[in-house]
Amino acid sequence: MPSPFAYLEPRIHGALGNVIDPELHRPLTQLGMVAGIDVDALARVTVTIQLTTPGCPASARITEDVRSAVSRVRGVAGVHVEVQLMSPAERAALVTRLRGEAATRGVPFGPDSRTRVFAIASGKGGVGKSTVTANLAVELSRLGLIVGVIDADVFGFSVPGLLGIVDSTGGIRRAARPTRVDGMILPPEAHGVRVISIGMFLEDNASAVAWRGPMLHRTIKQFLTDVHFGDIDVLLVDLPPGTGDIALSLGQLLPSADVIVVTTPQPAASEVAERAGALARQAGQRVFGVIENMAPATRDDGSVDDLFGAGGGDAVCARLSQACGATVPLLGSIPLSRALREGGDTGIPAVLTHPDDPAVIEFSALAELVAGEVRTAQRTTGEVVQAAS
Numbered sequence: 001m002p003s004p005f006a007y008l009e010p011r012i013h014g015a016l017g018n019v020i021d022p023e024l025h026r027p028l029t030q031l032g033m034v035a036g037i038d039v040d041a042l043a044r045v046t047v048t049i050q051l052t053t054p055g056c057p058a059s060a061r062i063t064e065d066v067r068s069a070v071s072r073v074r075g076v077a078g079v080h081v082e083v084q085l086m087s088p089a090e091r092a093a094l095v096t097r098l099r100g101e102a103a104t105r106g107v108p109f110g111p112d113s114r115t116r117v118f119a120i121a122s123g124k125g126g127v128g129k130s131t132v133t134a135n136l137a138v139e140l141s142r143l144g145l146i147v148g149v150i151d152a153d154v155f156g157f158s159v160p161g162l163l164g165i166v167d168s169t170g171g172i173r174r175a176a177r178p179t180r181v182d183g184m185i186l187p188p189e190a191h192g193v194r195v196i197s198i199g200m201f202l203e204d205n206a207s208a209v210a211w212r213g214p215m216l217h218r219t220i221k222q223f224l225t226d227v228h229f230g231d232i233d234v235l236l237v238d239l240p241p242g243t244g245d246i247a248l249s250l251g252q253l254l255p256s257a258d259v260i261v262v263t264t265p266q267p268a269a270s271e272v273a274e275r276a277g278a279l280a281r282q283a284g285q286r287v288f289g290v291i292e293n294m295a296p297a298t299r300d301d302g303s304v305d306d307l308f309g310a311g312g313g314d315a316v317c318a319r320l321s322q323a324c325g326a327t328v329p330l331l332g333s334i335p336l337s338r339a340l341r342e343g344g345d346t347g348i349p350a351v352l353t354h355p356d357d358p359a360v361i362e363f364s365a366l367a368e369l370v371a372g373e374v375r376t377a378q379r380t381t382g383e384v385v386q387a388a389s
Helices: 008-016 059-071 088-105 129-142 213-225 245-253 267-282 312-324 338-346 358-388
Strands: 034-039 044-051 078-085 116-122 147-151 179-181 184-186 193-197 234-238 258-263 286-295 330-335
Touching: 008 034, 008 044, 008 059, 044 059, 059 078, 088 179, 088 184, 116 129, 116 245, 116 267, 116 358, 129 147, 129 193, 129 234, 129 286, 129 338, 129 358, 147 213, 213 245, 245 267, 258 267, 258 312, 267 286, 267 312, 286 312, 312 330, 330 358, 338 358
Parallel strands: 044 078, 116 234, 116 258, 147 193, 147 234, 258 286, 286 330
Antiparallel strands: 034 044, 179 184
């Protein structure tokens, strides 16, 4: 005999359509993760959900979100959530549906993609390129964009730590591991930013990576093809310093990416920074602009702390503009900031905690500029697609 409360089932299904998988970023109902809804004669509901992998790190959150969503449906007297695992065939079908046939054949971030790719480059190390990447990513997310980050600095990875994506289980500090669904890798998320790094696949943060060209190329290609970022607006790629194998691979795999060059004001950094822009030009990439980090800062007493000198960003812009035959702008000049450094140490970027800090104000302006560029490009792409159809 059917339950007198069977009429609740479509309402419950509708409520479950608002429960988002925190790793796949889609409703459970779209992912085929709702295996059953049963309402008994007392209006008590049993929802059966199917997870992708055993030990899924999002299991507890999904279960609680399902229970909460169904409990709010008027007329439901109680909720029980049962958890099962997808079969291999169901997982394979999910991966195909998520990635699509085009994504399984190559890099999904081509010139016709809605995702705008910015490679963050520098001529030398120690200029704060990763700090710029992390804070810019979080600030873009705060502006409403969906943001992904690839930490492509394989030898000197630091983005997981800067964003607090760490696991200290057993006293060993290491980057949190991503979830795998068959051949698909789901990037962890922190502060609204989806991140992948080679550090997430090592035993601890002290492990050294000693790879040569072919292995490096294969790793970067895997990050671009096997990691499921979803429908993101912006992908920031934190490159290693210099003009080595990884920068060359990225030029081959993402020739339509824009390059942002990071430098400090001192000549020792600014003179070398130009080489990163030169490599981008050789790969056919556009030099989007220059960011000057560790710029002079004004102290409380009004004096100026120019520890690394001044004017290096403008100098790089002038030289790159001449070499490119087009204006390469100075996108921002980020002053020395204790808050910025402390945020990197704690894994909570300064853009979240110190809105009045001069460096954070500069990051806000930088993010507004980049977000405007992304939204303009998306509108143009949408208009072209609409016209073509």
